[in-house]
Amino acid sequence: MNYCNWLFDTKDKDLEREIIIDWETGKRLTFKGLQTEVVRLANFLKSKGYVPGTVIATHLYNGIEAAVAFLAAEYIGCVVCLVDPLFKADEVPYYVEDSGAKCLITHLEKDEIAGKLPSEVDVINVREVQEVCESDEFEKSLEIYDFEENELALLLYTSGSTSTPKGVMLTTGCCHTFLRKNHQSMYRYDPDDRILCFVPFSHGFGSISVLIPALAYKAGIVFQKTFHPAKVAEAVIKENITHMLGVPTHYRQLLRYEPFINNLGKLKAAFCSAAPISCEVARQWYEKTGIYLDEGYGMSEATTLITTRMSRLPSTSGDVGHPPEGIISVDIVDDNDRVVENGTIGEIRVTGQGLMLGYLNRPKETAERLRNGYLYTGDLGYKNPDGSLVVCGRKTEFINVAGLKISPVEVETALNSHSDVIDSAVVGVTDEVYGEVVKAFVIKKQDSNLTERELIKYVSDKVANFKVPKYVVFVDEFPRNNVGKVDKKALKNM
Template identity: 85%
Template sequence: MNYCDLLFDTQEQDLGREIIIDGESGKRLTFKELQAEVMKVANFLKSKGYEPGTVIATHLYNGAEAAIVFLAIEYIGCVVCLVDPLFKAEEVPYYIKDSGSKCIVTYLEKEEIEGGLTSKVDVINVSEIQEVCEKNDYQQTLPMYDFKEDELALLLYTSGSTSTPKGVMLTTGCFYTFLKKNHQSMYRYEPDDRILCFVPFSHGFGSISVLIPALAYKAGIVFQKTFHPAKVAEIVLKENITHMLGVPTHYRQLLRFEPFINNLGKLKAAFCSAAPISSEVANLWYEKTGIYLDEGYGMSEATTLIATRMSRLPSASGDVGFPPEGIISVDIVDDNGTVVEDGTIGEIRVTGQGLMLGYLNRPEETKERLRNGYLYTGDLGYRNPDGSFVVCGRKTEFINVAGLKISPVEVETALNSHSDVIDSAAVGVEDNVYGEVVKAFVIKKQNSSLTERELIKYVSERLANFKVPKYISFVHEFPRNNLGKVDKKALKNM
């Protein structure tokens, strides 16, 4: 079993199809050409003595090389450790040391990073990979490594919002479980489909949710290094994009660029994940483009996909639809692990196929997250009578006002419904009387005269008094991570 089977089992009629289009460098690869370049890099890594089980880190922006190196590492049976390319040279050594990586492939120059690493770590600049791929000399055909179903193949690091970042251990079996989940609950791509990937390949969203089904269905991927609304609208037409995957902030920004909306209506589908999206944004997207904004809920610990809402409007903000039947099952439980009634908010708990092996070298944190065959997600939500689920936010992000729990999503939905509000983020701040009160950070439209008092009055007509923000700060932008999620810990410290 090997992820690369999905590439190398490509039939003759599909070998000439394009699989990789690098929007930054202009590099274009057919399935046959990708096979050749993966084999060249696999030989290159093997020649350095890397054996199955060796951890090799990649620190690369979206692009052809990110996919080539990922597949080459998998091909020879090594473990891929994905490191976010936004991390600076000073931050990278933590991930190398924690993962036990013997090698890192990076866009940084060797001298930028070597000082923070032990001499035993091999630093390969991405230019070396490009040179290997460009060589026309004969490359020995290597046998593809056969992973056991439960053998470690990938390390994805969590954001570390409540502790230092942890390595989520996933197997090749997890990849194939994702493919089954995708087949049932997401998109069954056609060979002529083109998927736009501006979500980071260094996260499961890019390396699992985009690459695996593209290889399996013989569709093409168009990589963009960064997200920019104008570039997205342009490339949708230029490359005949059929599917786009992003996070809520991407879609909010795209909706602000009225001249580009017609381009986006040419898509077959658009998918949103990583954070709950407001029903207002989903409804507006449908109104403006004529296509549904599908939504998913997932996490690295479950090999991304847990539930999806497809081809319909949301019933409420955070409506993420149904889990893939027969593959995983989802419950809502209280603090004692007891399943609660439909409509009652509790912790989202998952069991079934595709769960992580655990956190690398973190037995106590693994025990906390994985209990008796269940994955306790740390997210709160509720189940609807029809079996669909609504995500309300992280347990750590819920606001506790005098013992009353408030979902930030609910507050943000009310704020975002104001015509002058572009986006908002609600957090809990300390209060001597109530323990916590709601504080909101709001991005308003340019030239808007909206005041804090006016917005509080507006929201008070839509929310119970204890949910109404006591303070509102107007800001130009939010601190965000590479996936586009608002960094609420950073907001609290502002």
């Protein structure tokens, strides 16, 4: 079992199809070309003594080299540890040392990083990867490693909002399960489809949710290093993009980019994940483009996809649809692990296939998250009468006002419904009387004269008094993590 098989099982008729277009460099690879580069880099890595089970960390921006390194390490049975390319030289050593990586493939210069790592860690600069891939020196036959179904193949690190980042241990079998989930609950791509990927490849959203189905369905990927509405607009037209995957902030920005609105309708589909999308944004997207903004809920610990809402508007913000039947099931449980009735908020619990092996070298945290065959997500939500899931937010993000629990998503939905509000983020802040009160950070339209008092009064007509923000702070932008989620811990510390 090896996800490189999807690349090397490509039939002759598809070998000259383009699989990767690197928007930044202009380089284009066919399936045949990708096969060649993967084998060359795999031989190069093997020549350095890397054997099955060796951890190889990659610290690369979206692009051809990121995909080639990801596949080449898998090809010879190594464990890939994906590290966010935005991390600086002083941040990278944590991931290398925590994962036990023997090799780091990075966009940084060797002298920037080598002195910060243990001496036995081999540092390979991205230019060396390019040179290997362009040379026929390492072009020789090499057998693809056959992973056991439960053998570690991939490490994805959590964002570490409540602790130091933890390595989520995934198997090649998890990736095979993802493809089955995708086939049932997301998109069955055609070979002529083109997927635009500006979400980070270093996150499961880019590496698993985009690359794996593209290889299997023989579709093409256009990699962009970063998100920018104008670049997206240009790529959609020039590369005949059919599918786009992003997070809520991407779609809010695209809706504000008027020159691009007319081109959005050329897409077959657009998918949103990583954080709940507001009903208003979903509605605007549908009205302006004629296509639904599909939405999913997932996490690295479940190999990304858990539920999807496809080809319909959300019933409420956080409505993320159903899990893939027969593969994953979702329950809502109370603090005593008892399943609650539909409509009752509790912790989202997942069971089925494609769950992580655990957290690397973190038995205590693993035992807290994986119990009796269930993955306890740490997210709160409820089920609608039809069984669809509504996500209300992280347990740690819920606001406790005098013992009353408040979902930030509910308050943000009320704030975002104001015509002058572009986006909002709600947190709980300490209060001597109530324990916590609601504080809202709001991005308003540039020419708006909306005041804190006016917005508080507006929201007070939409939600119960204890949910109304006590404070509203207007900001130009929110702090975000590498995927685009609002960093609420940073907001609280502002």
